[in-house]
Amino acid sequence: MKLKKHILFLLLFVTAIAFSQVNTTKKLTIKGTVKTKEKRSPISGVEVSATSGSVVYTDAFGAYRIKAEVGDYLLFKSLEFETVEYRIKDDEDVDVLVEGLDEDTQISKSALHKMYIDSAKQFKKTDIGKSIDYIRLSLEQLGKRGNNKERAVSYALLGEIYQYHKQYDLAVDNYKESLTYNTTGESQLLLANAYLLNKEYKKSQTLFTTLLSNKKLSMYQKILVYEGLGDAYKGMKNTQQAVGNYTKGLDIAKKELVKPKITDLNTKIAEAYGDANQTKEAVGYFKNSLKSAESEAPQRALEVSERAADFYNKNNLYNEEMKLRKQSLEDIELLENSAKKKVEKRSTTLDKVEVPITRQRINYKIATNLIVQDKLDEAIPYLEESISEAAIEDDLVVQKDATRKLSEVYDDKGDYTRALETYKKYAAVADTLYARKEQEISRAERLSKQIAEKQNRITGLEKDKELYESKSSLEQTKQDLYTTTSTKQKIIIYALVLGMFLFGIAAFFFYRSNKQQKLANNLLALKSLRSQMNPHFIFNALNSVNNYISKSDERSANRFLSEFSTLMRAVLENSEEDFIPLTKELELLELYVKLEHSRFPDKFNYSITTDPNIDVAAFQIPPMLLQPYIENAIWHGLRYKNELGYLNINLKQKNKEAIEITIEDNGIGRKKSAELKTQNQKKQRSKGMGNIKKRVAILNSMYKDKVDVVVTDLSSNGTGTKVTLTLKKD
Known part of the structure; x- marks a missing residue:
């Protein structure tokens, strides 16, 4: 299909070129004037030639009319000014304005001269x-x-007359x-x-x-x-x-x-x-x-x-x-x-x-x-x-x-x-x-x-x-004038070049400084958010330990603390990193979900499934990015459910450059959970979720939209929650 599109595009391109070539052969009548730029005074006797062969001269009003083709160059020649060149695109009028002629003396001193020059051209x-x-x-x-x-x-x-003869x-x-x-x-x-x-x-x-x-x-x-x-x-x-x-x-x-x-x-x-x-x-x-x-x-x-x-x-x-x-x-x-x-x-x-x-x-x-x-x-x-x-x-x-x-x-x-x-x-x-x-x-x-x-x-x-x-004396005067003018021009040019150079350097340093400052601010913000994430996670985990102690279940508390210390060690090791391998993050999540399940075994079962076609080692993820969503699913959704619920964590390939991670629970849903909150809880926003949103925004600005998170209700009646996280490769 792509090959057909390329062939069609090539045919259209070649056809366009062919038509453009055909159109260039069309003869047009181009008209216009040649005048001075300052006072719009007409200049007569200017040779106007087209590269296809036509040659005419401007009349006393500076006007001309010439046959030419699209694509031709019109050349306006006179020894009074540098040759002017114009490329013909259509049959529009071509008016030329010439700089540098002394108009104050030109009309008074040059009228007869131009008349004789025009006559000489006529009999050439x-x-x-x-x-x-x-x-x-x-x-x-x-x-x-x-x-x-x-x-x-x-x-x-x-000279032209002698050359012709x-x-x-x-x-x-x-x-x-x-x-x-x-x-x-x-x-x-x-x-x-x-x-x-x-x-x-x-x-x-x-x-x-x-x-x-x-x-x-x-x-x-x-x-x-x-x-x-x-x-x-x-x-x-x-x-x-x-x-x-x-x-x-x-x-x-x-x-x-x-x-x-x-x-x-x-x-x-x-x-x-x-x-x-x-x-x-x-x-x-x-x-x-x-x-x-x-x-x-x-x-x-x-x-x-x-x-x-x-x-x-x-x-x-x-x-x-x-x-x-x-x-x-x-x-x-x-x-x-x-x-x-x-x-x-x-x-x-x-x-x-x-x-x-x-x-x-x-x-x-x-x-x-x-x-x-x-x-x-x-x-x-x-x-x-x-x-x-x-x-x-x-x-x-x-x-x-x-x-x-x-x-x-x-x-x-x-x-x-x-x-x-x-x-x-x-x-x-x-x-x-x-x-x-x-x-x-x-x-x-x-x-x-x-x-x-x-x-x-x-x-x-x-x-x-x-x-x-x-x-x-004429040559000396001319040389002196040229030297003076040249020196002034050089000084002006050097000054402009130096000014542009200095401006360029200043702009470069300002841009670099601004970029470095922005990067430093982002890194500082990430570090601050990560430092808030770790105490938040520790606080929630210790609540689970406290629950065992309150029940006088020392064996479960010791087992929980042992596994919790393993988890905390890994969390602290990764806390300074912007991204860690996805394999490490999955190990941490599995340990965390296991700890939470040991506390609420009668509230939910869980599963973590990974598509065998995914090259998990090829992906990087911000540490502790998925944990707050899993924690919300357990604490605010499944914990209040009367019957046994489920928590599914699923990883599948979205395309060659991205995978999709979904966290699904069939808990009471976000709306019902909000209704069950106490007045004090309603006044406080979830630090975990707030920090996650800020971290995602900063990381996406630094790493070009690497992470995308969407939270939706799992069912149409508002029960259950589904978190869909899209993760791109580096």
Whole structure:
């Protein structure tokens, strides 16, 4: 039965997880604002990105609207403050309040700067010239004493513009310039990635390693740092270190369910193993990557598939490559049927492939696969299809390569006429491509000159600023301020730590003292109660001896005193103990009942029965706990009965951890006994029973409810009494 319950619970648990995973794929529209905490002033130009890929910027009112999924992280990035991270749970509005901005001067001095920054972002991808001009204007309006955070924002965005347009050396210079004004984890990440793109792997590795000690990094940023470290070590041909860091990033991505990074890092681990000729390991990680990409956008799955296919081609795994290439053609057709004529250019997450994935390029690669396997006739249709599609899409590079490859295939087949015709077409396409390349080179040279001029103007602004206020004095002031602030912070922190430590010590000693005092009080109370129990028992026993003496029955009195002295010796030996073995207690009870029966042989018979299955030696009981109940049964119940009564003491197993001891008598009952008491007896409470109740209460508080006692009438007419005592093991 228990096994069925466990299986049912496991099924429910797995089902809940499955549903939660399904729900996380639902696209939501998240909206909100980014404002300052103190005065709720809106902050425009803040980059808001979701780990599933969407990116937007806040408007002039600090508002944004972004598509995301449940489980995504929203990252609020700006060089004016540390990156803020939020985990999406539902479609609630996400409002972010930022601390530490100088609001009194921000609105008056920063309005134009923000406007120019927003404009620069708008033209970042479409017009590099305009974008750089807006950066220059943003710096000019700051003047010679501009806000360092705002200046850092301008240079960081300029670095991003250069990076997007593959001017990596200029990107590095401007990121470094940004860091001189304001050092944040986000700006350090940008610089480290720019080092990577500029192939300065050692500098990139050093900076990424430094970032690992930054405790303000979000979980998503930690993933990026480990990924960057892996890229740096891969660039330095250190496969072991590269895979190690990729794996650390992958572990965090899996834990945080950052699906795009799970795909990216599986792919990068696979490629690292591939570069090290560890084909088996690479294939395994490519499979993981392909599986992860299935739950993402179709373009992502297509990109990962093509990277895996390139790896299979490089390692002569032609059948696996062919499967992926043909699947890619089907995926492109599905995308085109969704009114997308071309597959979008890949995002910056997987940065190895720098060209769009197109039908003509995939057909060309399939044909190349077949040619390597000497399947020339099968390759020809794919080459022709590639040439036709490349011509439609004006893709001269693929058209040239496919035409040349087709000419070579005809030549290998001995069809020299077609080979010559195709070669002439290849020459024509090559000439057109050459002319176009010359034009592109010419445009690139003009653009380089334009960029150089604009960068020089920006550099000139910096030199003017240096003339007005030297960097050395700024750095010294900054260092002095940092030292003073750091010292004060350390003093406050040390004082708080010391105070908490002292408070903890005081609380510990108070708790220990209180616990020891409580224990001492309980032990003192128990000792006091035991000291009262012994005289009470002796007094009642001596009454029995006195009865024999009054009857001049010296022989019975001597026998009774002999047995009574044996009993008293055992009682006194146990009087200092909280618990004694149950076997000893039973021996004392048997002796006591025997003494009482010898006095009232015509009033009752007795029996003491123990279940043979009980391990009596395994139980402990407070000494003299049962005797007062037996004494009450004899003196107040059986003694007043006209006919012969009985007293039964029975021990039976209640469960594995407890036994049940019952004391039953068929005497006159508690109600009748109370009626027979004298007025003096009614005024006095039974010391024996009162002490027993107090002892049980104290022992249960010390030993976690070890003993439980219930007294009831044996019969419905009120005659007889039943005492049920439950005793637990230690």
